[in-house]
Amino acid sequence: MEELASNGYFVFSVAHPYEAIATVYPDGRVAPVSRERLRAVEAEDRAASTLYQQYMRTFEQPLANTAERETLFRRYLEAAPILDESLRNWTADTRFVLDELERMSRGERQNHFARKLDMERVGIFGMSFGGATAGQVCAVDRRCKAGLNIDGLQRGDLLDNPPTQPFMFMSSEFYFDSNRGVNAPVYDRVRNDAYEVMVKGSAHLNYTDFYLISPLLR
Numbered sequence: 001m002e003e004l005a006s007n008g009y010f011v012f013s014v015a016h017p018y019e020a021i022a023t024v025y026p027d028g029r030v031a032p033v034s035r036e037r038l039r040a041v042e043a044e045d046r047a048a049s050t051l052y053q054q055y056m057r058t059f060e061q062p063l064a065n066t067a068e069r070e071t072l073f074r075r076y077l078e079a080a081p082i083l084d085e086s087l088r089n090w091t092a093d094t095r096f097v098l099d100e101l102e103r104m105s106r107g108e109r110q111n112h113f114a115r116k117l118d119m120e121r122v123g124i125f126g127m128s129f130g131g132a133t134a135g136q137v138c139a140v141d142r143r144c145k146a147g148l149n150i151d152g153l154q155r156g157d158l159l160d161n162p163p164t165q166p167f168m169f170m171s172s173e174f175y176f177d178s179n180r181g182v183n184a185p186v187y188d189r190v191r192n193d194a195y196e197v198m199v200k201g202s203a204h205l206n207y208t209d210f211y212l213i214s215p216l217l218r
Helices: 002-006 035-047 049-060 066-078 081-105 129-140
Strands: 022-024 030-032 122-127 144-150 167-174 194-203
Touching (some): 035 049, 035 081, 081 129, 129 144, 129 167
Parallel strands (some): 122 144
Antiparallel strands (some): 022 030
C-alpha cells in the first residue's frame, strides 16, 4: 500500500469487523475477531478438505477433464456456506467504502480527498480471502475497472458471473501441495484480459508482511 501511494495512487484499506483480527474505530473502540465464527469456519474447512484435495489432484493430470474439474470446484464452494456468507459481507463492506469514496470525492462533507479522487479508475485487490473478495466485487460492481486476487481461492459466483474487467490471479507455488492454477475454472471465464502469475518458491504467507516480523517466514 505504501509503495502504491508513493507512486501517486490513493490507497484505502478495508477492515471487516469481527473477521479481521482487530478493527479499530476512530473513537478508539476495538472490534476483535469473533472466535466463535473462526471455529465455525475452521470446522467447515476441515469438512470440505477432501473435496479440495480431489479438486487439486486434477491439476496433476495433464489431460484432466475440464468439466470434472469444474464440477469438483463447484462442489467445494457449495460445501462452505459460512465462508460464502462472509464473502457476501466482505463484498458489501467494500462496496460501502466505494459509496463513501464517491461522496468524499464530490465534497459532500469536508475531507482531504474532495475533488481529488478519480472514481473512473478504481482498482481492487486483496490477499487470500481478500483476493476472493476483490474478484466478487469486480463481478458485481462496475466501478471496479481492474482487479487482482493475490493467492486466494476464488469463491463466490464468478463461474456464472465472471468479471468483465481485466483481472489478474497471482498464486504461490506452495500452499498445501501446490496452489498453482487453483482458479483455472474462473480464469478461463474472465471476459476481458486475464492474467495468471505464479512466483517460484513462494508460499501463501509470503504475500503478507508477516515475514518482516517473524524469523520463521522468508
